[in-house]
Amino acid sequence: MSGICHRRVVVVTGAGRGLGRAHALAFAAEGARVVVNDLGVGLDGTPGPHSPAGQVVDEIRAAGGEAVAHGGDIATPEGAATLIDAALDTYGRLDTLVNNAGFLRDRMLVNLADDDWDAVLRVHLKGHFLTLKHAAAHWRAETKAARPPAARIINTSSGAGLLGSVGQGNYSAAKAGIVALTLVAAAELARYGVQVNAIAPAARTRMTERTFAATMAAPENGFDTMAPENVSPLxxxxxxxxxxxxxxxxxxxxxxxxxxxEGWRPGPTTDKGTRWTPAEAGEAVQKLLTHATPPGTVYGA
Structure with a gap:
């Protein structure tokens, strides 16, 4: 297959279903050789009986593409390391990492258990960090060996991470952390030829079917605006x-x-030149807020 990713080796996490599957198929259609990672867990992150990664690999191969499955847990150092090794051992190189794996355990904050907080932060934020770390170590070694890559990392955040989402304190915090991680990685890894960006997609998947239930009617004009395949071209x-x-x-x-x-930027500001009293600080803030852009509405508020 030819295309804009001809012969590039691409790793996609959480690629057995939904957005990850759409990304894997789209990369393969553009000529990439794809490592399809999926642990095969349920919506809440518990293991399922069969991993769908092999099914996606079969789809890619049936269409004439190249792909291999990886079933490791990318939120562990061993799983993340073997994921990167799968690309290097199978295809001899790594060009692009797409961090997509995740699941939900939604609760209002007063009902959110410690385990539900830890589990969501683990797979989303730690899962992004570990795969990024191992991929970056490889690309740094390539640069030091005078083989500078044209490497790419695409992380997956969410509107919940940008604006917040009621009932998703754990998920929103993880997705906001992914944005910050993206900015840091872009700055640190530029010297090694690595570009790092993030997407905040909205699409119909297992994770969002309740959220977008009202938009799941038959598409107008033949265009399903909530199809995950709409996000993959970017x-x-x-x-x-x-x-x-x-x-x-x-x-x-x-x-x-x-x-x-366009994220956090300095807005209206004032400087007294010396220490404020609490009353003065409050008065200054009230004046500043009259000139500030109102924050976006939290999802579900």
Whole structure:
């Protein structure tokens, strides 16, 4: 297969279903050789009887592409390491890492158990960190060996991480952390030829079927705006050599819409030049807020 990712080796985590599956198939359609990672767990992160990673590999191969399955837990150092090794051992190189794996354990904060907090932070945030770390170590070694890569990392955040989402304190915190991790990684890894970006997708998957239940009617004009395949073209382009120079960015993507997100920036400010009293600080804040942009509405509020 030819395409904008011809012969690139791409790793996609959580690629057995939903967005990850769509990404894996889209990369393969553009000529990439794909490592399909999926632990085969349920929506809440507990193990399922059969991993779907092999099914996605079969789909890619049936279409004439190249792919291999990986069933390790990317939220462990061993699982993340073997994922990167799977690409190197099978194809001899690694070009793109797409961090997508995740699950939900939604609760209001007063009902959120410690285990539910830890489990969601573990797979989303730690899972991103560990795979990124092992991939980056490989690309650093390549650069030191005078083989600088055109490497790409695409992380998966969420509107919940940008604005917050009622009943998803653990998920929102993890997804916000992924944005910060993306910015740090983009700055640190640029010297090794690695570009790092994040997406905040909206699509119909197992994780979002309740959220988007009202939008699941038959698509108008033949265009299903909530199909996960709508997000994948942006991910494929970001994962290709064609995206040269684009790094440290966060993109919202859904349907036919792509938005460059602009995060925390200094807004209205004032400087007394010396220490405020509490009353003075409060008065200053009230004045500043009259000139500030109101925050976006928290999802579900």
């Amino acid at each position: 991910v494929v382009w970001l994962g290709s050599a064609a995206s040269q120079g684009v790094t440290g960015r966060v993109f919202e993507a859904d349907g036919g819409r792509i938005t460059v997100m």
